Amino acid sequence: MSPIVKRKREKFHLPSKYLLLILTFLCVVMMGITFTTDYLGGTLSVVTGYIIVPFQDGITSIGTWISNRSEELGQLKEVLAKNKDLQQRVDDLTVQMTELQQEKYELNNLRELYQLDEQYAQYEKVGARIIGKDSGNWFHSFIIDKGSDDGIVEDMNVIAGGGLVGRVSNVGPNWAKVTSIIDDNSNVSGMILATSDNLIVSGDLELMNSGVIKFEQLVDSANQVKEGDKIVTSKISDKYLPGILIGYISDMQIDSNNLTKSGQLTTAVDFEHLEEVLVIKQLKQSVAE
Amino acid sequence: MKKKIIMALTVIVCFCLQSTLFRTLSFSGIGPNLLIVATAVFGFMNGKKTGTVVGFFSGLLVDIFFGEVLGFYALIYMYIGFANGAFHKIFYPEDIKLPLILISVSDSVYGLITYFLMFLLRSRFQFTFYFMHVILPEIVYTIVITIFLYPIILIINRHFMEEEKRSAKKFV
Numbered sequence: 001m002s003p004i005v006k007r008k009r010e011k012f013h014l015p016s017k018y019l020l021l022i023l024t025f026l027c028v029v030m031m032g033i034t035f036t037t038d039y040l041g042g043t044l045s046v047v048t049g050y051i052i053v054p055f056q057d058g059i060t061s062i063g064t065w066i067s068n069r070s071e072e073l074g075q076l077k078e079v080l081a082k083n084k085d086l087q088q089r090v091d092d093l094t095v096q097m098t099e100l101q102q103e104k105y106e107l108n109n110l111r112e113l114y115q116l117d118e119q120y121a122q123y124e125k126v127g128a129r130i131i132g133k134d135s136g137n138w139f140h141s142f143i144i145d146k147g148s149d150d151g152i153v154e155d156m157n158v159i160a161g162g163g164l165v166g167r168v169s170n171v172g173p174n175w176a177k178v179t180s181i182i183d184d185n186s187n188v189s190g191m192i193l194a195t196s197d198n199l200i201v202s203g204d205l206e207l208m209n210s211g212v213i214k215f216e217q218l219v220d221s222a223n224q225v226k227e228g229d230k231i232v233t234s235k236i237s238d239k240y241l242p243g244i245l246i247g248y249i250s251d252m253q254i255d256s257n258n259l260t261k262s263g264q265l266t267t268a269v270d271f272e273h274l275e276e277v278l279v280i281k282q283l284k285q286s287v288a289e
Numbered sequence: 290m291k292k293k294i295i296m297a298l299t300v301i302v303c304f305c306l307q308s309t310l311f312r313t314l315s316f317s318g319i320g321p322n323l324l325i326v327a328t329a330v331f332g333f334m335n336g337k338k339t340g341t342v343v344g345f346f347s348g349l350l351v352d353i354f355f356g357e358v359l360g361f362y363a364l365i366y367m368y369i370g371f372a373n374g375a376f377h378k379i380f381y382p383e384d385i386k387l388p389l390i391l392i393s394v395s396d397s398v399y400g401l402i403t404y405f406l407m408f409l410l411r412s413r414f415q416f417t418f419y420f421m422h423v424i425l426p427e428i429v430y431t432i433v434i435t436i437f438l439y440p441i442i443l444i445i446n447r448h449f450m451e452e453e454k455r456s457a458k459k460f461v
Contacts (some may be wrong), residue, residue, distance in 0.1 A: 016337035020371050023345050027367070030360035048353050055305040063310050132308035134355045135422050137319050138403055143308070143356055170354075185411065206407075206418055209317060227393065272318075 012215065049147070049172035056131040057145060064275065123241070123282040125159075126150060130275055131175070138205065140183050141166075144277060147174045152279055155239050160277045163268025164188070164233060164244045168279065176279075182213050182271055190246050191234035192214065195224050198234050201246055201265065212250055212264040220261055227252060231265055241284050292449050296331065297345055299445070303327045304350050311434075319423065321430040322396055324351065326438065328366050329395045330388065332373025333380045334446050345369025364404055369395045382443055389432060395430050400424035 128144035146152050150169050158165040158178050166186065170177035181188050182203040190201045199218035207214055218225065229249045233240040245268045254265035303323040311320040325346040332340025348366030352359045373391055380387060404419050413419070 007319055014338075016341060016374065019338055020341050023341060023367055024364065027360035027364040029343075030363075031358045034359040036340070042347075043357070044353050048350065051301065052305065052350070052354070055301065056309050059309040063313050067313050108344065132305075132354070133312040135304060135307045135320075135324065135351055136355065136403065137427050138324070138407060140353065142413060143354060175354075184408070184413075205423070206413075209422065 005039070041273055045170065045172035045175075049175050053131065053143075053145065053172075053175045056143065060129070060131045087260045123280045125278040126152070127281050128176075128277055130277065135144055138184070140203070140208075140271065141169070141177055141179045142274075143175050143177055144279070144281065145175060147176050149173050151281060152176050153283070155283060157239075157241055157244065157280045157282075157284075158277050159244060159280060160269050160274055164240070164246050165269050165271075165274070165277050167239055180271060182208055182267065187241060188246065189234045189237035190231045191242075192218070192220075192225050192249075193230040193232050195220070195222070195229075197225060198230070198236065201231065207264060212266050213247075214262065215249075215263050216255075216260070216262040216265075218252075218261040219259065224250070225252070225261070237284070239284060241280060241282060295445065295449055296339070297346070299331075300329050300343060300347050300350065304347070308354070316346065316380045316426070316430065319426040319430060321434045322427055323431075323434065323438075324348075324366065325396045325399055326367065326435055328370040329373045329392045330442050330446075332370045333388065333391055334382075335374075336377045337371050337374030340370030340372075340374035341367055342370075344368070350451070361406075361408055365399060369399060382447070385436075385439060387461060388439060389435060392435050393428050393432055396428045397424060400427060 044171045067177075072284040126146060128150075130142050131145045132143040134141050152168060152171055154168055155170055158167060164181055166178050166180035166183070168176045169179040174217045179186055180203070181201065184203050184205040186203045188201045190199050191197065192199065197218055197220050200216045201213065201215045204214050217233065227249050231246045231249065233242055233246060235242040247265040247267040250264050250266045252261055254261050305324070307320065307323045311323070314320070328340060328344040328347050331343040344366035345363050347370075348361075348363030349359070350368075351362040356362055373395060376387065376391060400420075400423065404416070404424065409416075414434060
């Protein structure tokens with residue numbers, strides 16, 4: 001090689017201090033841009049989506065298969081014991097069902113009266129598989145394998161097994177990030193189904209280990225709300241469709257201000273073993289700005 | 290070039306494993322932090338510059354998929370990589386003590402920074418809880434994984450370290 005080429009090479013040698021400085025500056029600029037606009041997030045998520053998502057897809061499907069097989073073996077014993085229990089429950093439930101059928105008939109009549117035709121069972125939904133969970137241990141968001149190519153946009157509600165999981169907070173072409181309601185920085189406006197009292201449901205990392213999240217600011221002047229009551233999404237939420245089941249009250253106290261109540265609720269969704277979710281394609285109607 | 294490809298592949302594989310396989314293998318919701326391992330290892334094995342770059346891209350990947358703002362985790366990971374690069378001079382591949390210490394310190398620094406910026410500033414004051422239930426288990430899990438992963442990393446690194454040495458001689 002000629003010496004000219006060598007000198008050129010040395011010119012490109014950048015001291016690590018300056019590299020660090022340049023990249024720090026870049027990070028700060030990016031933070032500024034993404035904090036105010038969402039310009040950068042879009043382009044980058046397209047590029048990385050095509051590199052990362054196929055990997056995650058593959059690993060997840062293999063991983064799910066293996067964990068399913070190992071779980072099957074371990075659960076065989078449990079299943080036998082459960083079978084007995086379940087038989088008992090079938091009998092109980094048959095009794096309950098007849099009661100419910102009567103109630104349903106009544107409900108149908110009432111619904112017709114109120115013209116409540118926008119039940120969430122009728123929304124258009126699309127199924128999606130979870131292919132990755134938050135790489136850190138602080139938050140509980142996850143990635144699904146459907147994105148803007150499948151018609152998913154930000155703020156769509158995500159449910160699983162009849163309960164609320166969260167909402168789409170970031171969309172790529174073939175993936176989307178779902179922020180779950182148990183996330184420490186998530187707040188959902190909820191409502192007690194029986195009494196229509198509003199409250200705020202917020203995720204909490206501290207309570208997560210015991211399988212509950214907390215609710216606050218429940219105004220219950222009539223003192224009618226009790227443990228076990230259903231909490232659904234409220235009508236005044238600007239992101240969530242009304243009437244989606246969030247969970248059941250498991251514990252409740254009166255706040256020190258003697259006006260509001262707060263406590264804990266058990267979520268309707270089992271977040272530990274979530275594999276598939278449904279994305280509701282209906283967006284909450286918002287007032288045009 | 291070969292070095293860059295290996296760097297990129299390691300980061301991608303670590304990120305994918307961390308967000309999929311090790312999430313299903315997590316103990317009470319806590320998984321290991323492979324990206325910290327990758328960042329720290331590249332830092333003290335190849336110097337400040339490599340550590341900085343690997344840290345930057347690891348963090349950026351986390352930012353794109355899970356971050357609230359772009360560049361936040363990139364900044365944290367980048368400085369961790371840079372700091373680990375400072376230990377390049379006293380690093381010997383045969384000695385596993387230094388890597389273990391460096392990785393655990395890196396992971397705890399990462400945990401503490403995340404707590405201070407993402408939780409303390411939102412008035413979550415129960416530091417002992419978060420330390421005992423998130424930061425500490427993560428460090429322990431990461432260290433256990435590192436012990437198994439270290440020989441593999443060493444082999445991969447040796448393969449392209451030799452090339453590095455050859456090119457380093459040219460400069461002298």
